[in-house]
Amino acid sequence: MNNASARASGRPATRLRPRSALVSAVVGLALVATAVVVSSSASAATTLGASAAEKGRYFGAAIAANKLSDSTYVGILNREFNSVTPENEMKIDATEPQQNQFSFTNADRIVNHAISRGMKVRGHTLAWHSQQPGWMQNMSGTALRNAMLNHVTRVATYYRGKIDSWDVVNEAFADGGSGARRDSNLQRTGNDWIEAAFRAARAADPGAKLCYNDYNTDDWTHAKTQAVYRMVQDFKQRGVPIDCVGLQSHFNAQSPYPSNYRTTLSSFAALGVDVQITELDIEGSGTQQAETYRRVVQDCLAVPRCNGITVWGIRDSDSWRSYGTPLLFDNNGNKKQAYNATLEALNAGGTTPPPTTAPPTTSPTPPPTTSPTPPPPTTPPPGGGGCTASVTLNQWNGGFVATVRVTAGASQINGWTVGVSLPGGASVTGTWNAQASGTSGTVNFRNVNYNGTLSPGSSTEFGFQGTGTGPSATPTCTPN
Numbered sequence: 001m002n003n004a005s006a007r008a009s010g011r012p013a014t015r016l017r018p019r020s021a022l023v024s025a026v027v028g029l030a031l032v033a034t035a036v037v038v039s040s041s042a043s044a045a046t047t048l049g050a051s052a053a054e055k056g057r058y059f060g061a062a063i064a065a066n067k068l069s070d071s072t073y074v075g076i077l078n079r080e081f082n083s084v085t086p087e088n089e090m091k092i093d094a095t096e097p098q099q100n101q102f103s104f105t106n107a108d109r110i111v112n113h114a115i116s117r118g119m120k121v122r123g124h125t126l127a128w129h130s131q132q133p134g135w136m137q138n139m140s141g142t143a144l145r146n147a148m149l150n151h152v153t154r155v156a157t158y159y160r161g162k163i164d165s166w167d168v169v170n171e172a173f174a175d176g177g178s179g180a181r182r183d184s185n186l187q188r189t190g191n192d193w194i195e196a197a198f199r200a201a202r203a204a205d206p207g208a209k210l211c212y213n214d215y216n217t218d219d220w221t222h223a224k225t226q227a228v229y230r231m232v233q234d235f236k237q238r239g240v241p242i243d244c245v246g247l248q249s250h251f252n253a254q255s256p257y258p259s260n261y262r263t264t265l266s267s268f269a270a271l272g273v274d275v276q277i278t279e280l281d282i283e284g285s286g287t288q289q290a291e292t293y294r295r296v297v298q299d300c301l302a303v304p305r306c307n308g309i310t311v312w313g314i315r316d317s318d319s320w321r322s323y324g325t326p327l328l329f330d331n332n333g334n335k336k337q338a339y340n341a342t343l344e345a346l347n348a349g350g351t352t353p354p355p356t357t358a359p360p361t362t363s364p365t366p367p368p369t370t371s372p373t374p375p376p377p378t379t380p381p382p383g384g385g386g387c388t389a390s391v392t393l394n395q396w397n398g399g400f401v402a403t404v405r406v407t408a409g410a411s412q413i414n415g416w417t418v419g420v421s422l423p424g425g426a427s428v429t430g431t432w433n434a435q436a437s438g439t440s441g442t443v444n445f446r447n448v449n450y451n452g453t454l455s456p457g458s459s460t461e462f463g464f465q466g467t468g469t470g471p472s473a474t475p476t477c478t479p480n
């Protein structure tokens, strides 16, 4: 025992003779050196979640509710990860299998497991062309728009306060070089369906980060990446509530990790949003796979607003692409070379945490920089000048979504105000495509910049959602 360890042990140090003092000094130095090594390796985090947390980030996994009884699976989950994404349990077909009948049992199992252990939850996903229940697949137009907004509102409200980040809209852009939106029943309700979904999500859960999530958006030069970038830029300019972009990052030979990945991450971040790697998996094995994982982690750590990574499954056998062995644990739950590279890269990364994200903004929508074309007329012009308004209501116990159609009369109008009378106790919590004067009683909704001008007989729609009982009386409409 040397003096230091004697002090540490609380026992008195023995007086040393000169020769033994020299030996002791050498031994002491060795011990100090050992202590340094020990202490430096002791400070390196030994799990993915702990290491990411040291960098102000999370490291998550997509998980399945029906595997929470698998002890190997849960052991790895609880040890390694500090965030989860339900792989299928929060999708529309799972949470609203029949219209207006919500089912949260399996999603709750995941959310409760995560929250009771201090893990974050990424919600996936509120609006998507895929995995729609049959009733929604068969809908179109205003009915579908309302149903989508109702779904967003109900699910985000149910989980209010429990979700770190929501994938509000998933995979809305087409593959290939067009840079266009993906055709879908949701897209055919109007190009503004994405921003309407984001506004509804913000109103329902103001504390959650709201993300747009997509795949094949990793290569900065791809048309799809550029198209998503322009949409996010436009949303930020117009005040559409968006806080983050999710890059799914499913990599394989056909869709390899791009050398400009870091440019993509930093370019999105420069728009003022967080960037999250949301569904990472990398097909392959051995060193090739491990080094690609290392580069992905290095790229994320190099971008301050890349604040989390989620792998799409735990063991290779849990993957939707199990044949490609794309994950960090083998079928038996053993750590792979890819795991070691990932942990090393996390531990080696900069220690500067990302800036604390400002709480999501709820400021009113500033004027748009582009002017979407109002929908074509669908009803005959009412006689005379002026305008009329009609409301379609989706009511449930405790809340509603109202869609209001404003139609010009025989003359063009250059602005409109719609007066809606709300029953006692009802309150407006969010509005899209209009500016509300208040939240209760008679609320006046005024056009925003891009939908005030209506040619004779043409119409436009705006909407709002609220708590309580929605309006039953026909709204008034007055040209400005």
Ligand code: G3I
Pocket (backbone or CB within 6 Å): 087, 088, 130, 131, 215, 248, 279, 320
């Ligand atoms: O649970 C049923 C089972 O009872 C039934 O016997 C079996 C027969 O087909 O199907 C099982 O459900 C499957 C489900 O995964 C659970 O394994 C569905 O058929 C299957 O379609 C579903 O696939 C999911 C896929 O999304 C559907 O689009 C994958 O698990 C899921 O990993 C995958 O996740 C997507 C993200 O949401 C979005 N990005 C791409 C990613 C990979 O496709």
